[in-house]
Amino acid sequence: MDLRGASADSLRELTTELGSALRAGSHAEQVAGELFTVARLLRDEPSLRRVATDASLPAEPKQGLVTQVLEGKVDPTTLDLVRKAASLRWTSSRDLPDALERLGELALVTSVGNDADRLADEVFALSRTVTANPELRDALSNPARSRADKEQLLDRLLGGKVLPATLALAKQALAGTYRTVTSALENYRRVAAEARNEYVATVRAVTPLSDGDRDRLVKALSEQYGREIHVNEVIDPTVLGGVRVEIGDDVIDGTVSSRLDDARRKLVG
Secondary structure (H helix, E strand, O other), X not given: OOOXXXXXXXXXXXXXXXXXXXXXXXXXXXXXXXXXXXXXXXXXXXXXXXXXXXXXXXXXXXXXXXXXXHOOOOOHHHHHHHHHHHHOOOOOOOHHHHHHHHHHHHHHHHHOHHHHHHHHHHHHHXXXXXXXXXXXXXXXXXXXXXXXXXXXXXXXHHOOOXXXXXXXXXXXXXXXXXXXXXXXXXXXXXXXXXXXXXXXXXXXXXXXXXXXXXXXXXXXXXXXXXXXXXXXXXXXXXXXXXXXXXXXXXXXXOOHHHHHHHHHHHHHO
């Protein structure tokens, strides 16, 4: 989800309003679910979406339409956010439901309070599970299966084992907004970290890091990037030794396998 221009400005304004309106707990979780539902409605109803984003119309009639459709059906916080969104400018009409979906993701992160790191870890673990199990990945992406059927599968897999917000995000990953379920989960992991002003680092090593090594790595990365770092570890026998750190598009490769590859290239050269 990459919003640009006026849409990016509008999302920032809505994010600030969301932060002021929400509190941790069930209220935030309810608002998140409603924002996901409204985003789906706007995608399914192009005429409604076009009117709500028509820059040639004054804000009042657009907000009136939103109120007519949603009043009494959603939490007042949700209604206020969607009304506000209808008053803002959007580069593309499709950016409005995308922005509301992002607000829903942020609301779910808010709902867990101090468990945001646990949420990020659970989403990462689920992503690894889906990646490592082709049958599960195919079941979640199979267009012949209904969304309700896929959600029941997630209920059986995750119910009672993860935070409710983690399960909610797993189900939202089925919406198809992102290219794949794993792409959606990776995005949610970044959203959870960014909501806490953190960066996400994926660390690949042949064995789990000791507490001391992990602390030193986090400290060094935090100093380098000027922000707290949330680390997820991946045990990868192919690295042989050392670690490979991935932060966004940045890769810091200190693995033995990387050094061996460098040596091979020099010998061939």
